[in-house]
Structure formats: C-alpha cells, structure tokens
Amino acid sequence: MKNDVASQLPPAHPTVTPPKVGVLLANLGTPDGYDYWSMRRYLGEFLSDRRVIDYSPLLWQPLLQLVILSKRPFSSGAAYKTIWNHEANESPLMTITKQQTAKIKSAMQARYGDDVMVDYCMRYGNPSTKSKVQALVDAGCRKILFFPLYPQYAGATSATANDAFFSALMQQKWQPDSRTVSPYFDRPSYIDALAQSIERSYAGMDQKPDILVCSYHGVPERYLTEGDPYHCHCQKTTRLLKERLGLPDTEIVTTFQSKFGPEEWLKPYTVEEVARLAEAGKKRIAICAPAFSADCIETLEEINEEIRESFEHAGGEHFTYIPCLNDDDAHIAALSEVIEENLQGWLD
Numbered sequence: 578m579k580n581d582v583a584s585q586l587p588p589a590h591p592t593v594t595p596p597k598v599g600v601l602l603a604n605l606g607t608p609d610g611y612d613y614w615s616m617r618r619y620l621g622e623f624l625s626d627r628r629v630i631d632y633s634p635l636l637w638q639p640l641l642q643l644v645i646l647s648k649r650p651f652s653s654g655a656a657y658k659t660i661w662n663h664e665a666n667e668s669p670l671m672t673i674t675k676q677q678t679a680k681i682k683s684a685m686q687a688r689y690g691d692d693v694m695v696d697y698c699m700r701y702g703n704p705s706t707k708s709k710v711q712a713l714v715d716a717g718c719r720k721i722l723f724f725p726l727y728p729q730y731a732g733a734t735s736a737t738a739n740d741a742f743f744s745a746l747m748q749q750k751w752q753p754d755s756r757t758v759s760p761y762f763d764r765p766s767y768i769d770a771l772a773q774s775i776e777r778s779y780a781g782m783d784q785k786p787d788i789l790v791c792s793y794h795g796v797p798e799r800y801l802t803e804g805d806p807y808h809c810h811c812q813k814t815t816r817l818l819k820e821r822l823g824l825p826d827t828e829i830v831t832t833f834q835s836k837f838g839p840e841e842w843l844k845p846y847t848v849e850e851v852a853r854l855a856e857a858g859k860k861r862i863a864i865c866a867p868a869f870s871a872d873c874i875e876t877l878e879e880i881n882e883e884i885r886e887s888f889e890h891a892g893g894e895h896f897t898y899i900p901c902l903n904d905d906d907a908h909i910a911a912l913s914e915v916i917e918e919n920l921q922g923w924l925d
C-alpha cells in the first residue's frame with residue numbers, strides 16, 4: 578500500500594510548489610499604443626481613479642466620458658507619438674521599467690538565488706497588478722513584497738498602487754503574506770544617485786548652470802491641505818539634494834509641473850518659473866525630475882519640449898534636461914538596498 582503524501586491527496590488537489598518570495602515593482606501605467614482607443618482606455622481608467630480625481634463620480638464621469646475623453650486622447654496620443662519606442666512598440670516608461678526589472682532581478686538573484694522572483698506591474702493598463710499578483714502566486718510565491726516606484730508618497734500614486742495590490746490579494750483563496758515599501762525620498766543612497774547624475778551632467782558642461790530646477794509632478798493644492806504629505810516629501814528631497822551637492826539656496830529651486838484641470842495645483846508651476854528665471858537673467862538652467870523613477874511622457878515631452886520652449890521663449894539660452902535615474906547603476910543599487918531591507922526576516 579502506498580503511504581506517500583501525494584497518494585493521500587484528493588484527486589483535484591492543486592500542486593504544492595516549494596514556497597518562494599515575490600518582489601513586485603509597480604509603476605503608474607502607460608497606454609498600449611498612441612492611437613485614439615488605446616489612449617482613451619488608458620486615460621479613462623487613470624482618470625476614473627478617485628485617488629487621482631476625487632470629485633463625485635456623478636459629476637465627474639459625464640464630464641470625463643463625454644468631454645475630456647473625446648478630446649484628450651488625440652492631443653496626448655500625438656505627444657506620445659513623438660517619444661514612442663517604435664522598435665519595441667511601447668512607451669519609454671514601459672521600456673525603462675523592463676530594464677529596471679531585469680537589473681533588479683539580477684541583483685536579487687545574486688543575493689538570494691532562486692528563492693526570490695522579481696517582476697513588474699502597472700496601476701493602469703498592462704500588465705495589470707492583478708495579473709502579476711496571480712502570476713507570482715501561481716509560481717509559488719507565499720510572500721510578496723510590493724514596491725511602488727515613487728520616491729515621494731502621494732495618494733494619487735503610492736496609495737492607489739497599494740490599493741490595487743490589496744484588492745488583488747482580496748481575490749486570493751490562499752492569501753500570501755504581504756508587505757508594501759514606504760517612500761524612499763530621504764534615503765542617502767537615492768539622494769546620492771540623484772546627486773551623482775547631476776554632477777555627471779554638470780561635469781560635461783563648459784559652464785555651470787545658473788540654477789538647478791527640481792521639477793516634480795504636481796497635485797492639486799487642496800490635496801496638501803487635506804493631509805497628503807507629497808508636497809513636504811518633494812521639498813525635503815530638494816533640501817537633501819541641495820545639501821549633498823553643496824549648492825547655495827540661490828542655485829536650486831523646487832517647482833511643480835503637469836497641472837491638470839481648473840483647480841490650483843502646487844506652486845510654483847515649472848512652465849512659469851522657468852520663464853521667470855530667464856527674465857530674471859538666469860539664462861542657463863538645468864532641470865531634473867526627482868519624482869519620476871523613469872523617463873516618461875511628463876519628462877521627455879513636457880519638460881524637454883514644452884517647458885524648454887517656455888524658457889527659450891522668455892530669453893533663456895542654455896537648457897539642459899537631466900534624465901531620470903532610470904536603470905542607472907546607482908539607482909538600481911539604491912532600489913535593491915530598499916528591497917533587501919524590506920525582505921528582512923523573510924529569507925534569512
């Protein structure tokens with residue numbers, strides 16, 4: 578008579594695989610294409626998120642579905658077309674997220690071997706958070722570390738990414754253990770990676786810029802008064818960067834970009850501030866975007882095209898856009914350090 582464990586299982590018993598730990602990196606999301614319907618699907622999902630737009634759906638949905646989504650997919654699609662990675666047929670955000678994942682996977686494999694799986698997901702569009710949580714569970718992950726790739730916390734980014742993760746866990750019969758990663762804007766390794774990228778960029782110039790503009794994605798001002806710490810996290814990022822670079826107050830400024838809708842957003846607005854700087858005689862500026870872990874439409878198109886134009890139109894002469902940290906080795910090392918710290922006790 579057989580007495581091994583397998584023979585005692587009911588016939589429909591699922592296969593039990595050796596437990597693994599999953600690390601799921603999460604970014605905002607991006608359209609599958611720049612055509613009208615891909616853009617409409619993506620923007621529709623994004624702008625229906627009440628963490629992003631908190632108006633009553635009774636008022637907001639008719640305006641969104643009938644007015645905004647009949648126009649914006651065309652203008653946003655045209656902007657995406659100018660930055661699209663045509664070879665891979667995907668947006669830069671997608672390409673860079675894949676590169677970051679591959680490098681972090683190698684770092685984790687070198688540290689932990691095959692016990693850790695690393696993958697990425699998006700909050701909006703594909704690959705969805707739900708599909709990637711399912712894939713990790715199917716591959717045997719009994720513990721999942723969820724890492725929203727935003728250095729500064731915002732309800733509209735980190736919290737909604739976590740919401741999607743928790744919602745995916747709600748659908749699991751055997752829910753894996755889970756942890757989420759806190760914002761990392763004040764970690765010395767992240768600040769150092771930013772500082773190194775700025776120093777590298779400055780070292781290649783024959784004359785140092787008059788000022789470094791740190792341009793963060795904005796949020797409505799009201800979100801700050803209602804308790805969202807994003808503004809404070811951004812201000813502290815600039816202060817730490819200033820201290821690390823040894824810059825005087827006059828050579829660095831915090832600004833906010835990408836205003837959407839009629840409300841007041843965090844100020845100063847980057848597009849106006851760069852024009853003011855040019856008019857005030859700061860003809861040579863460098864601009865970086867510390868809130869973005871990867872270059873995307875908001876940096877490659879908005880900063881490097883619209884905001885550059887505003888500066889030059891106001892008499893500015895030298896505009897240098899310093900790319901996001903992307904898959905820079907110092908960035909990957911900083912993110913890996915955050916992951917290792919958050920995995921403590923799970924793999925020892």
Ligand SMILES: C=CC1=C(C)c2cc3[nH]c(cc4nc(cc5[nH]c(cc1n2)c(C)c5CCC(=O)O)C(CCC(=O)O)=C4C)c(C)c3C=C
Pocket residue numbers: 605606607608620628629630649653668670727731733734794795796797807835837868869872873874875
């Ligand atoms: C980095 C942090 C981000 C915050 C904070 C944020 C808040 C926020 N965004 C919108 C509206 C839009 N954002 C759009 C694109 C976009 N936003 C972020 C990041 C943050 N957003 C990224 C990384 C991207 C780029 C995605 C890509 O594929 O490249 C867009 C869509 C683009 C467009 O149509 O122009 C909108 C719209 C709001 C309303 C908001 C806070 C409430």
Ligand SMILES: [Fe+2]
Pocket residue numbers: 794835
């Ligand atoms: Fe945004």
Ligand SMILES: [Fe+2]
Pocket residue numbers: 808809810812
């Ligand atoms: Fe603040």
